[in-house]
Amino acid sequence: MSVFDLQLETPRLLMRPPRAEDFAAWASFTGDAVAMAHLGGVQSPPVAWRSLAAMTGAWQLQGFAMFMVIEKATGEWVGRVGPWQPYGWPGPEVGWSIDRTHWGKGYAPEAARAAIAWAFSQLGWSEVIHTIAPDNHNSKAVAAKLGSGFLRMGQLPEPAHERPVEIWGQTRAQWQAHSKG
Structure with a gap:
């Protein structure tokens, strides 16, 4: 089975690797100044194409990357959520952008x-x-709902290296304890 056949399901959402058909929604999302305010800023359609291709390539190279999130009831593209750890990243991340x-x-x-x-x-x-x-x-509130806490200040690799980030997170044991509660 290819990684591109992978699918996760929640009560309201389908989550799968990217497909070419996601580009219009992806480009609309990355072109939204409000949605992209904390994600490096607006991307023109050619840059959005390259960022979608990079996400797809990460699936091929690493066997994981962010999932495209699809609303079950409507089939609409909701966002990108999932594991992400490009070269130089400060750790194994699960991120979200809706x-x-x-x-x-x-x-x-x-x-x-x-x-x-x-x-x-x-x-x-x-x-x-x-x-x-x-x-x-808003993202801090999501992280707290997930059971994560503030760990330290950090930096992302280039080209975002000049903007400090807060690093939130948790261990597997903390996740398991939080999930049971």
């Missing part, structure tokens, strides 16, 4: 829970982090 039209529906924590469980069980990770801009209070 299209602004779907903010406030609880999709980020729902999808992130599934992605964290998958990363621990299938990738064998012993910890998971979340890199969060210091002023991104």
Whole structure:
């Protein structure tokens, strides 16, 4: 089975690797200044294409990357959520980015829970982090809902190396204890 056949499912969402058909929604998302405020800024369609191709390539090279999140009820692209650890990253991350039209529906924590469980069980990770801009209070709230806490300040690799990030996270044991509670 190819990694591109992988699919996770939550009560309201389907999560799968990227496909070419995701590009229009991806480009719309990456072109939204509000949604991209903490993600490096707006991307033009050619840059968005390359970022989608990089995400797809990470699936091929590493066997994991962020999942495309699809709303079951409508088939709409909701966002990207999942494991992410490009070269030079400060640790094994599960991140989330939800299209602004779907903010406030609880999709980020729902999808992130599934992605964290998958990363621990299938990738064998012993910890998971979340890199969060210091002023991104919504992502901090999601991280806290997941049972993660602030660990330290850190930096991302180039070209985002000049912006400090808060690193939140938890160990596998902490995740298991939080999931039971």
